[in-house]
Amino acid sequence: MKRFIQSENRSQVTLLPECLDDYISEDNPVRVIDLFVDELNLIELGFDSAEPASTGRPGYHPSLLLKIYIYGYLNRIQSSRRLERETQRNVELMWLTGRLAPDFKTIADFRHDNGTGIRNVCKRFVFMCKQLNMFTQAIVAIDGSKFKAVNSWDNNFTARKLEERMKETDESIERYLTALETADKTPDIEPEARTHHLREKLTKLKDQMQGLKEVEQRLRQQPDEQVSLVDPDARSMATSGRGTGMVGYNVQASVDTNHHLIVAHEVTNLGYDRTQLANMAFQSRDAMGSDALEVIADRGYYKGPEIMKCEEAGIKAFVPKTMTSNNRALGRYDKRDFTYIKQDNEYQCPAGKRLKFRHSSIEHEMKINVYYNSTCPSCELKKQCTPGKERRVRRWEHEDVLDAAQARLDSSPGKMIQRRSTVEHVFGTLKFWMGSTHFLTKTLKHVSTEMSLQVLAYNLRRMMNILGIEGTMKAIRSVGA
Numbered sequence: 001m002k003r004f005i006q007s008e009n010r011s012q013v014t015l016l017p018e019c020l021d022d023y024i025s026e027d028n029p030v031r032v033i034d035l036f037v038d039e040l041n042l043i044e045l046g047f048d049s050a051e052p053a054s055t056g057r058p059g060y061h062p063s064l065l066l067k068i069y070i071y072g073y074l075n076r077i078q079s080s081r082r083l084e085r086e087t088q089r090n091v092e093l094m095w096l097t098g099r100l101a102p103d104f105k106t107i108a109d110f111r112h113d114n115g116t117g118i119r120n121v122c123k124r125f126v127f128m129c130k131q132l133n134m135f136t137q138a139i140v141a142i143d144g145s146k147f148k149a150v151n152s153w154d155n156n157f158t159a160r161k162l163e164e165r166m167k168e169t170d171e172s173i174e175r176y177l178t179a180l181e182t183a184d185k186t187p188d189i190e191p192e193a194r195t196h197h198l199r200e201k202l203t204k205l206k207d208q209m210q211g212l213k214e215v216e217q218r219l220r221q222q223p224d225e226q227v228s229l230v231d232p233d234a235r236s237m238a239t240s241g242r243g244t245g246m247v248g249y250n251v252q253a254s255v256d257t258n259h260h261l262i263v264a265h266e267v268t269n270l271g272y273d274r275t276q277l278a279n280m281a282f283q284s285r286d287a288m289g290s291d292a293l294e295v296i297a298d299r300g301y302y303k304g305p306e307i308m309k310c311e312e313a314g315i316k317a318f319v320p321k322t323m324t325s326n327n328r329a330l331g332r333y334d335k336r337d338f339t340y341i342k343q344d345n346e347y348q349c350p351a352g353k354r355l356k357f358r359h360s361s362i363e364h365e366m367k368i369n370v371y372y373n374s375t376c377p378s379c380e381l382k383k384q385c386t387p388g389k390e391r392r393v394r395r396w397e398h399e400d401v402l403d404a405a406q407a408r409l410d411s412s413p414g415k416m417i418q419r420r421s422t423v424e425h426v427f428g429t430l431k432f433w434m435g436s437t438h439f440l441t442k443t444l445k446h447v448s449t450e451m452s453l454q455v456l457a458y459n460l461r462r463m464m465n466i467l468g469i470e471g472t473m474k475a476i477r478s479v480g481a
């Protein structure tokens with residue numbers, strides 16, 4: 001053993017013990033956390049407990065608990081129980097807290113009771129990035145991703161799932177009733193224990209059926225016809241895999257294309273992105289303080305009124321059109337083969353004929369104009385065009401805005417590659433930090449708080465990677481958190 005590095009004797013007492021600061025190097029990220037939180041005005045940010053009560057037992061200062069949580073999310077320790085253990089054995093946390101070790105209930109209650117303040121801290125960090133001129137390009141990529149909730153798949157009900165569950169339960173009841181009837185007729189063959197077991201199972205199934213009927217009553221009262229028993233705000237959502245889904249939340253994020261910082265985020269329980277483009281674009285514009293903003297999103301965000309809102313606000317949206325028609329796959333012409341003649345308000349078909357405006361209708365609060373030509377039945381290209389009486393082309397009254405947006409996207413073919421390389425890895429990082437687990441909190445309000453801690457930790461890590469530890473601390477001191 002003499003040829004190996006020797007450890008110190010555990011029972012050796014030193015005359016002058018080392019102080020905690022000796023264990024924390026100057027380039028340790030905990031120094032950034034400590035400085036950032038100390039620079040915050042917690043009262044202005046909405047932490048009510050920052051003002052101590054004049055009576056009663058003294059409590060922990062909210063800055064201490066905020067430091068613990070930022071450290072935890074920065075190091076993939078989100079559980080309050082694990083954070084309690086870390087404060088007792090982790091030297092970095094001992095340095096950060098001054099050897100204070102709150103119990104897990106105190107830590108969990110802080111996250112539960114200070115949602116507004118925590119979300120404001122996340123926004124305050126983005127504002128600090130703006131002060132440091134880190135958003136000079138004013139281009140963001142927007143995307144959404146599904147995150148699992150506490151609620152399991154079995155504790156979520158839709159009308160179809162409830163019907164299937166009630167059918168299965170009813171069949172099980174019938175099966176056990178038949179088995180019990182057989183046991184009663186042949187007492188010598190079936191032992192009494194078997195009969196007792198059948199009666200117990202039958203009672204449980206009847207209780208289960210009663211519970212399902214109660215869920216059915218609740219389901220009828222829900223506007224989206226969906227009920228989650230554990231987390232009432234969680235919703236069943238389809239995922240990218242075919243025929244797969246999860247019960248969770250849809251997290252929206254807007255990421256700047258220069259430094260890949262999360263500019264804005266929002267947690268929703270809608271299983272689609274189609275109504276989120278303008279909302280996230282406006283939040284990004286306000287956070288970055290830029291009037292000339294460009295937003296890039298995938299075709300899941302394509303919706304006429306949303307793009308229209310962006311155009312009216314001076315925001316350039318790059319969103320590819322959704323291809324809903326199956327005509328190309330069937331060997332027929334689709335809408336792209338018809339040319340709109342703006343001055344005549346008509347379409348020209350592949351046969352060279354004009355489709356005139358016929359009538360309008362209101363669909364989903366949108367005015368849709370319909371065009372067709374009455375001579376379609378005699379056209380020699382009809383088989384390649386439509387199986388119906390005549391080919392009808394539908395056009396939204398503001399579709400010229402969509403045409404301009406598509407032309408802008410066609411002239412910038414690299415935008416979709418830029419989107420993928422900007423925002424998708426952000427969600428990959430966040431899910432890697434979370435591991436295979438789900439959100440630890442329930443309801444939309446508290447899940448939003450938890451997500452803000454994830455985003456704050458991500459942005460803090462990004463800034464430290466860009467500026468370095470020393471540079472980040474200088475930046476925080478220069479602008480003040």
